[in-house]
Amino acid sequence: MKVALGEAPLEEWMCRGITYLFPKNDTPTNASQYRPITCMSNLYKITTKCVTEALQREIKIRGLLTENQMGTMRKVQGAKEHALANIAINAAHNCRLYSTWIDITKAFDSVDHLVLEHVIRRLKLPNWMTNFILDTIKRWTIDIRWHKECIIEGKKIERGILQGDSLSPLLFVLCMDPLSRRLRQLYPSVQIRTSDSREFGTNHLLYIDDLKLLAKDEDVMQKMTKETEEYLTHIGLTINRDKSATNSSRCADTARLLEGPRPTNTWVSRKRGTHR
Numbered sequence: 001m002k003v004a005l006g007e008a009p010l011e012e013w014m015c016r017g018i019t020y021l022f023p024k025n026d027t028p029t030n031a032s033q034y035r036p037i038t039c040m041s042n043l044y045k046i047t048t049k050c051v052t053e054a055l056q057r058e059i060k061i062r063g064l065l066t067e068n069q070m071g072t073m074r075k076v077q078g079a080k081e082h083a084l085a086n087i088a089i090n091a092a093h094n095c096r097l098y099s100t101w102i103d104i105t106k107a108f109d110s111v112d113h114l115v116l117e118h119v120i121r122r123l124k125l126p127n128w129m130t131n132f133i134l135d136t137i138k139r140w141t142i143d144i145r146w147h148k149e150c151i152i153e154g155k156k157i158e159r160g161i162l163q164g165d166s167l168s169p170l171l172f173v174l175c176m177d178p179l180s181r182r183l184r185q186l187y188p189s190v191q192i193r194t195s196d197s198r199e200f201g202t203n204h205l206l207y208i209d210d211l212k213l214l215a216k217d218e219d220v221m222q223k224m225t226k227e228t229e230e231y232l233t234h235i236g237l238t239i240n241r242d243k244s245a246t247n248s249s250r251c252a253d254t255a256r257l258l259e260g261p262r263p264t265n266t267w268v269s270r271k272r273g274t275h276r
Contacts, residue, residue, distance in 0.1 A: 015139035040164040048167040066180040071208035092192040098221040100213040103243035107209035109160035112236035222250040
């Protein structure tokens, strides 16, 4: 804890991981056909776990994440809640809503470090927490291994969020939160009435980097999709058009246009196999 609190120096070796390259198929021919898996030291993971616990409490007390983000909610099955909310919303509107499902290319690996630093600083976290996170980011380094051979040693991570611990997804969702707040502020929500006669409304659902936009009006959907694309570009992310989908012809430049009738609540996510 002395390291986390800034009472002891953060050593370079603590922030150094080993990235193993695993082929995605039997005959990989280029780098994109390998899946990188990074392993961090146990001491690093224990230290960042302590910081994560403190950061999660800070987020909960101060409401630093919108309720649209279900990927890091504690004691909640986020993927399940995400799927059920989507089914309920679409059912309430007879599956006639305009939707755009956004898939981000290599999301964790692409975040701009200047943006990440700006996000952390503007949250005005306790000084020890801010200093630890920013110091850690600057020291991220990996050795890249293929089979038993180290092919790249001491590669500094100049962009993206180094995975392999509990802190990394929390840093990513904090980068996505300004987009969530902007969508909530600028665009109308799709409303449904719950069984206890309460009103629930939203215009998007988030699970870490998986984003689904919802709107009654096609013009609103087009504007929300453009807003999303501009923000993602600003923080260094790119939409994967081939893995994104929409039922709005006005959004076909951003996401693949679905053929036939509008998608129903049996739209399935390839990532988690849950109904959308």
